[in-house]
Amino acid sequence: MKKLGFILLFLISLLTQAQEVNWVTFKELPLLTNQEAKPIMVFIHTDWCKYCLMQEQNTFSDSAVVSNLNEHYYCVKLNAETEETISFLNRDYNFNGNQNELSWVLGAENNQLSFPTTVVLSPQFQIANRWVGYLSKEATFN
Amino acid sequence: MRNLILLSFIFLSFLLRAQSGELFGFIKSEGKGLAFTSVFLEGTSKGTFAGEDGSYKISNVPNGEYVVVAQILGFETKKQKVVIDSKSIQLDFDLKKSNNQIEEVVVSGTLKPISKSDSPVPVEVYSKEFFKKNPAPSVFEAMSNVNGVRPQLNCNVCNTGDIHINGLEGPYTMILIDGMPIVSGLSTVYGLMGIPQSLIERVEIVKGPASTLYGSEAVGGIINVITKSPQSAPVFSADVFGSSWGEINTDLGVKFKAGKKAHSLFGLNYFNFQNTIDNNGDGITDLTLQDRISVFNKWSFDRKDNRVFTIAGRYMYEDRWGGQLNWTPEFRGGDSIYGESIYTSRWETFGVYQLPVKEKVNFSFSANGHNQNSVYGDTWYIGQQSVLFGQLTWFKKIAHHDLTSGLAYRYTYYDDNSPATANPDEVHLPGVFVQDQIKLSPQSTLLLGGRYDYNTNHGNVFSPRANYKWMSKDKKNIIRLTGGNGFRVVNLFTEEHAAFTGTRALIIQEELKPETSWNGNVNYVKKFLLKNNAFLSLDLSGFYTYFFNQILPDYDSDPNAIIYDNLDGYSVSQCVSLNTDFSMRSGLNILAGVTLMDVSFTEEEVTERQVLSERFTGTWGVSYQLKKKGWKFDYTGNVYGPMLLPLLGEDDPRNPKSPYWSIQNIQATKNFKKGWELYAVVKNLLNFTPPSNSIWGAHDPFDKLNNSDTPGIDLLDPDDLGFDPAYMFAPNQGVRVNFGFRYSFNK
Numbered sequence: 001m002k003k004l005g006f007i008l009l010f011l012i013s014l015l016t017q018a019q020e021v022n023w024v025t026f027k028e029l030p031l032l033t034n035q036e037a038k039p040i041m042v043f044i045h046t047d048w049c050k051y052c053l054m055q056e057q058n059t060f061s062d063s064a065v066v067s068n069l070n071e072h073y074y075c076v077k078l079n080a081e082t083e084e085t086i087s088f089l090n091r092d093y094n095f096n097g098n099q100n101e102l103s104w105v106l107g108a109e110n111n112q113l114s115f116p117t118t119v120v121l122s123p124q125f126q127i128a129n130r131w132v133g134y135l136s137k138e139a140t141f142n
Numbered sequence: 143m144r145n146l147i148l149l150s151f152i153f154l155s156f157l158l159r160a161q162s163g164e165l166f167g168f169i170k171s172e173g174k175g176l177a178f179t180s181v182f183l184e185g186t187s188k189g190t191f192a193g194e195d196g197s198y199k200i201s202n203v204p205n206g207e208y209v210v211v212a213q214i215l216g217f218e219t220k221k222q223k224v225v226i227d228s229k230s231i232q233l234d235f236d237l238k239k240s241n242n243q244i245e246e247v248v249v250s251g252t253l254k255p256i257s258k259s260d261s262p263v264p265v266e267v268y269s270k271e272f273f274k275k276n277p278a279p280s281v282f283e284a285m286s287n288v289n290g291v292r293p294q295l296n297c298n299v300c301n302t303g304d305i306h307i308n309g310l311e312g313p314y315t316m317i318l319i320d321g322m323p324i325v326s327g328l329s330t331v332y333g334l335m336g337i338p339q340s341l342i343e344r345v346e347i348v349k350g351p352a353s354t355l356y357g358s359e360a361v362g363g364i365i366n367v368i369t370k371s372p373q374s375a376p377v378f379s380a381d382v383f384g385s386s387w388g389e390i391n392t393d394l395g396v397k398f399k400a401g402k403k404a405h406s407l408f409g410l411n412y413f414n415f416q417n418t419i420d421n422n423g424d425g426i427t428d429l430t431l432q433d434r435i436s437v438f439n440k441w442s443f444d445r446k447d448n449r450v451f452t453i454a455g456r457y458m459y460e461d462r463w464g465g466q467l468n469w470t471p472e473f474r475g476g477d478s479i480y481g482e483s484i485y486t487s488r489w490e491t492f493g494v495y496q497l498p499v500k501e502k503v504n505f506s507f508s509a510n511g512h513n514q515n516s517v518y519g520d521t522w523y524i525g526q527q528s529v530l531f532g533q534l535t536w537f538k539k540i541a542h543h544d545l546t547s548g549l550a551y552r553y554t555y556y557d558d559n560s561p562a563t564a565n566p567d568e569v570h571l572p573g574v575f576v577q578d579q580i581k582l583s584p585q586s587t588l589l590l591g592g593r594y595d596y597n598t599n600h601g602n603v604f605s606p607r608a609n610y611k612w613m614s615k616d617k618k619n620i621i622r623l624t625g626g627n628g629f630r631v632v633n634l635f636t637e638e639h640a641a642f643t644g645t646r647a648l649i650i651q652e653e654l655k656p657e658t659s660w661n662g663n664v665n666y667v668k669k670f671l672l673k674n675n676a677f678l679s680l681d682l683s684g685f686y687t688y689f690f691n692q693i694l695p696d697y698d699s700d701p702n703a704i705i706y707d708n709l710d711g712y713s714v715s716q717c718v719s720l721n722t723d724f725s726m727r728s729g730l731n732i733l734a735g736v737t738l739m740d741v742s743f744t745e746e747e748v749t750e751r752q753v754l755s756e757r758f759t760g761t762w763g764v765s766y767q768l769k770k771k772g773w774k775f776d777y778t779g780n781v782y783g784p785m786l787l788p789l790l791g792e793d794d795p796r797n798p799k800s801p802y803w804s805i806q807n808i809q810a811t812k813n814f815k816k817g818w819e820l821y822a823v824v825k826n827l828l829n830f831t832p833p834s835n836s837i838w839g840a841h842d843p844f845d846k847l848n849n850s851d852t853p854g855i856d857l858l859d860p861d862d863l864g865f866d867p868a869y870m871f872a873p874n875q876g877v878r879v880n881f882g883f884r885y886s887f888n889k
Contacts (some may be wrong), residue, residue, distance in 0.1 A: 030177075048267070050669070050677045050725065053617060058669050090176045091239065092215045096448050105216045106239065124191045125178045125215060134727065136675070 019089035021060045022070050023077050026088040026102075029125075032074050041073040044107040046081050049115040051134040062137040073120075078103055080115065089125055107132075163226040166199040167233040167801055168192075169212050176214055176237060178320045181629055186211040200829060207624050262579065262589040262611035263352065264665040264683065266721075268345045273819075275763045276522060276778040276807050277383065277823065277882065279391040281337040281345075281367060286780055286805070289735025289761045290349060290719045291365070293334075294754065298837045298867040298874070299464040300482040300518070301430035305334065307349055307362035308685055309739040309755040312630070314362030316352070320369055320454070322492045322508035323356070323552065328527045329512050336458040336486065338411035338436050342391035343370045349719075350663040351607065351626030354575040354591035355535070355546070359603035361659050361687060370452065372405035372442045374750045376817075376886040383882025385825070387429065387875065388417040391882075403445075407437035418467045421876055422834035422878045425841060426480075429714070430464035430872040435764070450504065453493030460486045466843065473541035477520045480843035484516035502537040514558075519843060525558035544579035550595075556633070567633075570598045577607075586612045600656050603629045620667040628659040632693045646866065647699075651707040654693050661687040674726065681721040689713040694743060697753060697868070701791035713743035713752075729767035736760045751786055756800075758783030772813035779827075781808035787869050790838060800871040803830050819884040829877040834872070839865040 024032060029040060043060075045052035059065055078086075080103035083095040093102035099113065103128050107117040109132055120129040160414040169179040175196020182189025183203065192198045203226045209232055213219040217237040224233055268288065278284045285293045287304055294312065295303040306313020317325035317334070319341075325334070349363040352503040356364055378784035379395040392412045399405055413434045418427050418503035440454035463469065465481030514525040535548035550573040557566035577591035589609035597603055607626040613619070632654055663685040670678040692713045698703040717739030724732040761780040767773070781804040789798055839845065843865045 017235075050679070050723075051727075053669065054671055054675060054677060057616065058675070089178060089215055090171065093216070101448075102216075114281075117533060121215075124180065126180055127215065134675070135226050 019063075019070065021066050021075050024074050026076055026078075026086050029074060029076065029088070033123050038075055039123055039128060040104055040121040040125070041069060041075045042078055042119040042121065043066055043075070044078045044080050044103050044113075044117040044119065046079065046115050051078050052116040055116050055118075055134055059135055059137045060103065061075075077107070080107070080113070161205045161228060163205060163228050164199065164230045164232065165203055165224065165226065166212065166231055167235065169196045169198065169214075169237065171217060171237045176217065176409065179212050179214040179217075179235075179237070181210065181212050181235075184211050208246055212237060222251075262587045262609040262622060263348060264350075264624065264663070265347075266347045268347065268792040270342050270344060272763075273339055273342060273345075273602040274811075275765060276775040276809065276825075277381075277880070278339055279389070279411075279822070280335045281339055281342065281365075281851055282334040284339050284342075284345075285365070287761060287763065287778060288347065289721050290717070290737040290759065291347065292756075292759060292782070294629040295873055296868075297482070297871055298870045299426060299430070300462060300484055300516075301335075301464060302484070303334065305365065307347075307365075307742040308488075308715065308719070308737065309752075310362035310687070310715055311754075314360065314630070316356060316360035316364040316630075317365060318356070318366040319490070320452075320492055320494075321366055322354075322506065323531055323740075324490050324492060324508045324510045324529065325326070326529060326554075326662045328525055328556075329510075335432075336434060336436055336460055337367065337487070338393060338413075338438075340395065340409060340411055341367065341369045341438060343368045343374070347684070350624055350687070351605075351628060351661045354577050354593040354605065354607050355548075357550075357573065357593065357595065358603060358627060358629040360690075361630065361657075361661060369438070369440060370395070370407060370409075371452075372407035375407045376888045379884070379886040381882065381884045383821075383880045385880045387415070387419060387877045389413070389415040389880075404445055405442050405444075406543065407438075407440045409436075409440075411436040411438075420467055422831060422874060424834050424837055425466055426466060426837055426843075427464045428831075428876075430462050430482075432460065432462045434458070434462070435588065444497075449496040451493075451495050451497065451761065453491070453495075455489070455491045457489045458486070459488075460484070462486075475517045475520055476627040477844050477846075480519050482516070482518045482720070484514070486512070486514055488512045488514075489864050504535045504537075505532070506535065507532045522559060525556070527557075528555040530554070542581040544581070545577070546579075547574075548577040551573050567599075569595075569631075572596050586610070597631065600631055605629060618669045618671075620665075622665040622667075623663075624665070625662045628657070628661060628687070628746045630657045632657060646697075646701075646864075646868070647703045649703045649705045651705060655691055655708050656700075657689060657692050659687050659692070661685070676724070676726045679723045681723075683719050685715070685717050685719075687715040689715075689743075692743065693750065695788075697788035701789075701794075704865070709743060710747065711743065711745035711747075715739070715741045729769060730766075731765045731766075732762070734760070753786045753788050756785045766818075774811040774813070776805070776811070776823075778808040778809070779804060782871075785871055787871060789869070790864065790866055794838070796833070796835060796838070796869060801831070803832075803872055804828060805830060805872075817886045817888070821880075821882050821884070823880045823882075824877065825880060826875065826877045830872065831874050831876050832872045836869050836874075837865075837867045838869065 080099045082100050086093045086100060086102050088102060093100055104113050107113050107120050109130060114132045116134065118131045118135055119127060122128045162627055169192045177192055177196060178192050178194040180189060181192060187202055188203060190198050190200050201590045205228055207224060207225050211219060211221050211225050212235040218240045220231060220235050224231060233603050249578060255786045273284045276287055282293050282303060285291050290308050292306045293303055294306050295301055305315045306312060307315050316323065319325060334797055344370065346366040347363060352360050352364045375395055375397045377397050381393040384390045388604060394410045415432045419429060421428055436456060436458040438456045440452060442452040445451055450828050463481050463483040466479050469479045469481035474483050490510040494504055494506045497503040497505060508531045510529050512527045516523045526839045530553040533548055533550040535546060538545040552571040553565060554569045557563060573593060573595035575593035580588045582588055591607040593605045595603040605627050610623045612621045663683060664784060665683045668680045672678060689712060692709045693706055694709065699705055717737055719735065719737035721735040737759045739757060741752045742749050759782050763776060763778045765774065767774045781802065783802055784799040787798060787800055806827040807825045808822055808827055809821060811821040813819050845864050
């Protein structure tokens with residue numbers, strides 16, 4: 001019986017290792033935080049930015065990072081150049097011709113927006129931390 | 143002792159509870175409650191978050207005076223003073239949406255020098271950072287850093303030129319400013335030098351047939367110069383450099399706000415070069431003397447719902463001359479001392495206005511006037527051109543379809559003093575276009591478009607377009623396919639500088655028909671993420687253009703003339719190009735590109751190579767950044783394969799082919815605090831210049847020593863080949879050093 005438990009645990013750990021970051025949408029956030037209060041990690045990127053791709057493929061595919069993120073955070077991807085209107089926290093954010101307004105509300109630092117930018121929000125949607133630039137897998141999202 | 147402290151704490155808290163009140167209220171914006179707003183008393187740990195309906199309540203607030211802060215993402219933070227006096231006090235907040243503008247968008251690590259947009263049309267995007275690797279005063283020169291794009295000087299004396307894409311001549315390149323076709327006709331030859339590099343926010347290049355939005359003239363491709371926006375420009379910026387040859391380039395930019403909603407950007411460019419340098423000893427200036435000013439002003443207005451309204455204006459004046467060293471303006475137009483003197487005066491205005499309707503409809507407009515007063519020796523060319531353009535574009539998304547449709551109208555007025563233009567030439571070009579970008583699957587997109595134009599001189603023009611893009615799930619592989627046609631009406635006088643300079647006569651053998659062509663291209667992008675956080679991207683393209691008719695200059699049949707006629711056969715332009723981008727997080731970035739091309743025409747089953755088209759070009763830029771120390775080093779360059787050059791018949795002793803040639807530059811930039819930057823660049827490191835006999839008959843530009851009655855080439859006298867500056871493939875400017883500084887100030 002004990003053995004079986006170990007095997008099960010092992011299988012589960014294998015499964016979780018193969019997991020990807022569980023990306024959710026801004027729309028789902030209020031409901032999710034209501035169910036369980038967790039901080040939110042927002043990854044602000046664009047399609048052309050190579051360090052964004054690097055962060056996605058090196059950092060967000062690292063098993064340790066993935067399990068940390070999935071366990072402790074709700075993770076959202078924000079394409080700064082999306083033309084779609086995003087409703088989040090009492091407000092509609094539109095595309096302003098260059099970027100979506102939400103990307104600068106969340107990501108701008110000293111009136112400057114950089115890609116990629118990683119933002120952590122508290123469960124109450126307050127900006128808790130912000131990293132400008134590439135985050136390697138050694139980085140911790142605290 | 144410990145107990146005593148504990149006791150006094152308990153006592154104190156009782157005391158406080160007795161003398162405390164509570165605070166409650168609603169946080170709203172535009173009548174709606176703002177859930178999750180954080181409300182807290184400044185300087186204390188007391189605070190809470192607003193509930194679903196925007197209500198909040200903070201109890202047990204000790205009596206006293208407080209500043210209450212309401213703060214939430216996306217809204218302006220508000221503070222209110224309150225006095226708590228053992229009561230329950232209501233304090234409501236009405237928050238405004240925050241409207242902070244971004245000053246600058248930067249990209250982590252080194253850069254976004256080149257990127258390809260998300261579009262199925264293969265658009266290469268070059269940022270202003272890319273052009274800083276090898277600073278140049280004008281957009282024209284800056285283009286030499288782009289693979290497959292070659293600024294070609296068409297005239298050895300007056301140094302005017304055009305921009306070749308993939309081996310196709312300059313007139314096939316459409317140059318847009320903010321998407322408007324205001325650089326056409328006359329200005330493609332005379333106005334390109336006058337677009338300062340400092341205007342560039344980014345440059346978007348499409349090789350091959352562009353989207354239906356731009357019509358069918360641009361067979362070679364389009365170069366779209368996106369100007370800086372008043373919102374994103376620094377408050378004040380300056381970029382000044384001088385070269386060891388005596389060139390001075392000054393760029394100034396000032397941004398200001400007029401009222402609450404208007405932003406304005408003012409830009410000034412001044413370029414001056416006044417030295418008669420003749421290092422090759424041919425008696426003719428190596429570099430044309432130039433005195434040029436360009437003034438730019440762009441306005442943008444904040445409107446409701448983020449609607450767009452921008453308007454810009456630019457004025458440019460240039461006085462340039464090249465020729466015999468002792469030329470002065472009093473010899474202008476005379477036949478004693480040879481000089482080519484060109485006065486250009488041009489104004490442009492352009493803008494976009496988004497209509498105040500629910501649907502997204504943009505009205506874009508532009509108008510420009512171009513005045514040319516030039517004289518080549520004693521041959522005058524006085525030309526005027528005005529272009530008026532308006533376009534209404536409607537953007538609509540329906541499920542997987544992204545529709546763009548619109549109406550366009552362009553009016554062109556052209557007049558010059560040549561006998562070929564007895565009456566002013568007026569063309570009306572109304573058009574209608576529809577384009578549908580269909581998301582077939584998360585990975586593939588199809589873009590179908592069609593455009594119909596009616597040309598008042600040539601009738602109906604229909605141009606279909608198809609683009610397809612596929613991207614792999616991991617975003618590391620992208621394939622794009624493009625097909626379309628081209629249609630263009632040739633105006634030799636505005637396009638062919640050779641018509642005026644030199645002793646060759648211009649002969650048009652028959653009525654020139656419009657040029658028609660089909661074009662297809664394939665593009666494959668592969669990205670690699672390597673170890674140690676390195677990144678490599680390969681971007682491979684193949685282009686094929688088939689011309690049913692093309693108007694090509696014939697320099698060979700008669701050395702005294704350039705003959706133009708319709709093509710009695712077909713012509714083909716094909717090429718393969720590869721762009722590579724290698725970056726390491728340590729600060730190293732290598733961009734390198736190679737293009738192989740074959741441009742030929744076939745008449746009566748004989749295929750010949752076109753003159754002035756190379757078979758091989760390469761460009762590179764190696765940059766290394768020491769971020770902490772503020773240093774950056776750039777090594778840029780290009781190499782061109784041999785081109786066939788126009789000779790003056792069999793007796794011409796010059797090499798019929800140009801050699802392999804290369805221009806290389808090296809730059810060091812040092813960043814200082816407070817927005818200062820110094821840079822030094824050695825340009826044309828290898829000191830490459832074309833042969834000194836490139837201008838044939840430089841000693842006799844008016845062909846006066848001709849001992850026979852025939853002008854130009856006397857076939858009986860091998861020494862008399864006339865005056866001909868058309869043999870031209872590279873700039874005459876040798877090695878020089880530029881020193882410059884940049885300064886930018888952001889409030």
